[in-house]
């Protein structure tokens with residue numbers, strides 16, 4: 092049984108390491124940082140066999156691509172996925188309930204206990220694997236940060252021992268999800284464990300999940316996840332909402348017409364209650380006293396049986412079914428002629444006809460975020476005799492297990508820590524070490540298709556299409572680091588490591604074939620445009636020059652405001668376009684982000700450069716200047732990138748001097764707080780430069796029904812006055828006259844926004860919507876309308892069904908609004924490259940229409956140029972697509 096490991100992405104400015112273990116019958120994904128789905132798309136590998144996602148820690152760094160990956164899996168018809176991680180992973184997943192759900196797939200969450208297993212000296216028994224199937228046994232070792240002891244010289248074992256005893260109320264063993272086949276079967280007794288008082292509390296009208304703690308809270312979170320991913324697709328909603336009277340204490344009931352039991356082994360009352368209360372906040376989560384755990388994984392492949400020696404079996408007279416028994420390791424006895432006509436019994440042992448079996452092959456993924464995690468890592472591989480066999484130079488250990496490759500995810504200061512180098516040297520010399528470290532690695536482009544396309548457009552207009560920031564040189568060459576083991580290399584995306592049969596790491600040929608970006612930037616010739624493309628570029632530039640000469644050069648309000656589309660694809664990313672986000676930069680005032688789909692941080696980092704030695708330049712400077720993030724609605728392509736941006740902002744040292752306002756629907760405000768319990772995102776911090784949230788309902792252009800009043804007591808952030816006061820402060824910080832949300836038509840609560848500046852210009856952003864009269868009225872006379880155009884003109888019916896707009900409808904809205912400029916964006920993934928525009932130019936004197944493209948940097952006053960470049964951009968796409976050998980991408984068929 093052959094198997095391999097592929098590296099989907101590594102630590103760069105826009106990706107985190109994602110490693111995939113590949114077997115014929117299944118794939119196992121280790122970590123899903125932001126952009127994992129898009130990396131997968133770029134790698135051209137399919138994910139239909141994905142069985143599980145194994146996370147080394149909880150939080151944005153390792154998990155912010157999880158929602159996208161799960162939805163990609165569901166859309167690829169995968170029916171069941173396991174998600175494993177340290178304590179907090181169920182809470183994290185449950186916090187996504189308002190935007191990540193799929194009725195056709197089940198997700199089983201398995202939390203690995205936080206406390207390291209207790210090791211008994213001399214006990215060679217294998218620890219219990221965290222996960223097993225026919226391909227792998229997976230061991231998970233939790234690590235914690237152990238602050239340097241004031242008493243220098245305290246040995247690691249002592250530190251480790253102390254850790255083991257640390258109390259951890261929330262870290263007690265988490266019962267795996269009930270229908271996990273690897274878990275002990277759930278008995279009726281288990282189902283009855285919910286104490287009666289809890290069931291009674293759930294039935295009370297004033298019940299809130301916030302009251303729950305301990306095992307009740309864990310059970311609640313598991314039920315929330317079970318609701319997000321029920322086992323089988325019910326024909327209708329599993330539970331009918333029944334309006335409860337104030338004094339009705341009956342718990343919510345299962346609909347009579349429920350097609351079949353969903354999650355048959357879960358407690359139905361808890362399951363239904365979690366559904367009924369899904370819009371309420373989750374029970375509070377806190378890490379154990381020992382701090383958040385990071386997991387290291389050991390992946391052990393199957394033990395392959397030796398070859399059956401048929402000739403020897405014939406000679407011994409072994410026939411038929413007896414051969415099968417021997418291959419299964421059993422001895423067999425049968426009657427044979429002894430050569431003299433007498434029948435005698437003969438016993439054959441397996442080793443007489445079956446060659447020696449081959450030891451399992453092994454790989455490891457070690458996540459060591461800080462030097463403070465090293466003591467527990469070292470202790471685990473020395474104190475536990477079973478784990479110690481994987482890190483050993485002894486021949487007898489090598490005969491038992493063949494450790495082929497170790498993946499080290501090293502945080503700052505880890506790799507060059509003497510203790511870590513000594514740890515690495517403890518492995519056998521033939522082990523390959525692959526290092527992911529921002530301090531050492533290059534900053535290669537992962538999304539090479541988009542990077543290459545941008546490189547070509549840069550020749551059309553270097554200001555409007557700046558090349559992505561990247562670096563192909565390692566920041567610090569590993570050959571300069573003394574004391575590392577012999578076979579060490581930097582982890583690069585698209586590496587392939589065959590584990591059985593073992594081969595040295597090599598480049599994935601498929602990825603190499605389609606990477607035009609790196610050969611272009613490292614070759615001597617640079618980017619060579621085919622003559623026909625160069626010709627169209629030349630003509631476009633000439634046209635722009637000609638138009639510029641004829642234009643009125645007087646400055647109008649808003650001309651200098653910069654618009655930078657960061658993501659222009661609808662629902663899913665493509666190799667060419669990321670999901671929704673638009674940056675608006677107001678000179679002298681600051682910046683706003685209109686929606687932030689997954690990967691928006693990475694898009695910013697590639698645009699402005701992520702110099703990890705400086706907290707004041709490039710993307711960090713932009714982040715300091717960012718004063719508002721507007722979230723239009725809860726569809727995944729519009730807001731999943733929010734937490735990553737906040738987490739990166741929280742890292743800045745010194746911190747920003749001003750607050751960042753996040754305007755969004757209540758669900759965003761809730762999940763931000765729930766995720767903040769796992770990882771500090773700076774929400775509600777007291778020192779005045781953190782995240783201040785504003786409920787978008789409260790800024791609507793005309794009064795709306797007072798949503799969320801019922802949560803007012805437990806959620807102060809839904810208070811109307813509080814939101815309006817914060818909005819005033821935000822307007823003051825950005826020089827705005829007003830910031831008004833507009834309810835648009837999208838089948839779910841969705842707001843567009845009208846931003847009016849005191850300098851006399853305004854921007855209207857439609858968000859996702861069918862043609863909306865509200866927007867026309869509220870946005871009248873806009874300087875710029877940024878409108879979605881998901882579909883082409885001949886797709887009106889589909890646009891209506893999906894509550895989106897066609898290109899022509901968007902232009903019509905702009906005309907009726909009398910917008911001076913119209914920028915179309917949010918193109919369906921059916922058009923990963925360019926939306927076919929058949930509509931003629933918008934009527935109206937001087938009105939400009941342009942199509943957005945990721946990473947275009949254009950001032951409102953220069954939008955006409957982007958329009959003039961359209962033939963060149965289309966020609967570039969057509970040509971790049973031919974080189975990429977692309978058909979319509981797989982993602983064009985999926986729908987989230």
Ligand SMILES: [Zn+2]
Pocket residue numbers: 661662671726728729859917
């Ligand atoms: Zn959308």
Ligand SMILES: [Zn+2]
Pocket residue numbers: 724726837859
């Ligand atoms: Zn939407």
